[in-house]
Amino acid sequence: MNIAIVTCLILVLIGFAYQVGWSRSRQLVPAGERLHSRPNYHGSLVAIWAAVPALLILGLWALFGDAASRAFIISQLPPEVANLSGPELSQAIARVRQIASGFGVVGEPVPHEVSAGQALRQFHLLAFALVIAAAAGTGALALYTARKRISARLRARNEVERFIRLLLIGCSVVAVLTTVGIVASLMAEALRFFSYVSPADFFFGTVWNPRFSSVGAGTGEYGLLPLLWGTLMVAAIAMLVSLPVGLMTAVYLTQYARPKIRDAVKPVIEVLAGIPTIVYGFFALVSVGPFLAALGDLLGLEIRATSALTAGIVMGIMIIPFISSLSDDIIRQVPRAMRDGSLGLGATLSETITRVVLPAALPGIVGAFLLAVSRAIGETMIVVLAAGNSPYLRLNPGEPVSTVTVTIVNQLTGDTDFASPQSLVAFALGLTLFLMTLILNVVALFIVRRYREQYE
């Protein structure tokens, strides 16, 4: 169906309906009646009445139109063709459609194709006309009803506002539906996975070896622990880098720096937050990894170029602005009186900070820390590029590791069947990741909110 024509028709319908409502309500004014709502609300109300049923019918056709035309073609084809299956049937249908569209087919078309093509063209024309007529008819009927309803006492504004309110509620429900969709899809696929592998083997297994089905029989071993260990190790290194740097940056910028320096430095550090993670991954792979390996050689340590250390350090850099701007907010919420009191009693600024300001801000900082941990756990591209993808339980941070997120990417971008445990395990991993970050976020948001209330 021609989208441009339909859009134009809808716009014409809406414009016309608005005009009808507007002028009808205006006619009431000279009759000496006082309108409850202004004419533009009457116009909008009629337009809504006219557009909604028409759009509903068009929407139904958009959903089921293709299936209807397919069924029609099959009914037109001779039985020996119609009983074909799979690609052959699709090809026959495609040929008929090409004839109907006037594009033609390669070679001499078979008579039954020509007749089916002609029938299909008529069917399309008829269906298009019918749908348009139905949409226009219901639209016109609704328009007529709405026009008849117009009177001076009609609360057109209230009705329009109720409609807008419904639309707004619909918008807010999308966010809820997203969460429902995430939980439902992860749960459903994870349960399918658990029908192959027992949850105990998954959650407490220490070997990760999902043999790909092409290699041979057997489903492989799916132990979560090596991945979890890698995830936690990378996150821990990241926090070791970002917490001191981020926190001290926030402390210095809020307590020591002159406003000019603060205004210059803060946006530059926040640039780090806007850089895409793939760029950090490339940076880790190309610069930090080789640098750390060379440094390790110099110190006599074995550090691989792609390792937990590389990924962790770069992830730490990524999280610095996150920690620093969150702590910045939190430190600024500590009442000034507490700080001034401590300074007035003769404490130095650093003593004030470490013994008064930071302890008072501690709950908020813990919240920020937890939020940062949840980001580090869920981060994907840096570890995909720089952690080395080696799912073994190892203590040495200079060795490559693998994480939950890396494994999700690996399992879903391979050439495996979607229904195989090799692919489904990604959803079990995703569910684990989702729950971990959810718990961290809920706790962190709770702490931060409590902290805010304390000083407000």
Place this chain on the structure above:
Amino acid sequence: MAETSIQPPAASSTSGGTLRTIRAGLARRHARERRFRAYGIAAICAALSAVVILFGMILVKGVPAFTQATLRLEVFFDPEIIDVEPKPVQAAGQSTADFRREMLDWQRQVTLVNWNRIIEAALRRAAPDMEFDARQGLSIVETSERFVLRDRFVGDPDLLGKTIKLDLLASANADNWLKGNIDRSLPDAQQQLSAPARALADHLEETGLIRQAFAWHIFTNVDSRSAPASAGLAGAFVGSLYMMLVVLVLAVPLGVGSAIYLEEFAPKNRFTDLIEVNINNLAAVPSIVFGLLGAAVFINYFRLPLSAPIVGGLVLTLMTLPTIIIATRSSLRAVPPSLRQAALGLGASRMQTVFHHVLPVTYPGILTATIIGVAQALGETAPLLLIGMNAFVAAVPATPLDQSTALPVQIYLWQGNENRNFFEARTSAAIMVLLGLMIALNALAIFLRARLERRG
């Protein structure tokens, strides 16, 4: 600390013991103060140097990739080599499908022409006194350039028998050699190019027939595996553009609508609390989980096409929705209540108050939120990998339903290319393009914000 601050200074001047204790500790305390300050400065320096090193590395690696060794050759369209029938013309009454087939047959003939011989002849004319065989000569010209010749000919069959000057890309290996990315002292066995080819490249550079030209094709070509030097970002760019359009069209109305409802209309009850907690958590869900949602729901359940920008756009919409909602809500909250009270007091309905008076004040905030959300979506990679956007696509997508890739995914694909020497630079160049776009978006946000706020 405790005993020093309890004593007021006036009292301690009389009791010399305490004063002495304070004085004795003073130097130590001041040293500690200085140390603390130094930590702060060190932290800021660390964060700033991370920014500088990151951008420096990308620039140093990426800038050379924007110029590319290009040959300027006089190409003779030799009728002896190009021995094909005349280009077919659609006869009256011929179906489009048949004409297309005839055209394809002709193009196949043209493709089967040995274009390499034409390039070789052009090379021999350019360097008559150099000795090289056909393979050696062709190894310095990118393999895609014979298709450039073919396409020129298909576009203009009158070129037969004529000589024109053409700019042809040098191969990736020749580019590496001429830019000095390869150690020139390595023995023959470790060089990508044979000795005569290297000599030919050097000779052509000396005679000015190879020069470093600005690599426009990075912006106009699509990705290529067989001809790395001709690989460009056009497909990825258009794919990203479609996705951003989907995000703009869906995320902004949904996000703003939902923010308006939650902030202005929602009654305080369980349901709105649920939506609220839910949005806060959704904002912190790792992006890869949205990719899993896309794979399970959009791809596997609704059977939307793999690798299509529309699916990527939908996933990114869900991901950026919380960002836009939260930012819009905070700018709605910043509108002074007096504005609402004044409008309500004059008899405006709540809907009129919000849409006529409150919302216009928040336009700068909503705009910033939108641009930040789009920038975030533009740089996101991980969820796109899970819906198949890491497929190799050598075409510019014509509609959002076609297969395509995206800018960050292209970076991911290029960094994994085997020809590291060449693609490290190309990847950095792609990163520069991506970062350039993001900086431009953010600058636009700052500029528009400043303008709108001044007017308001």
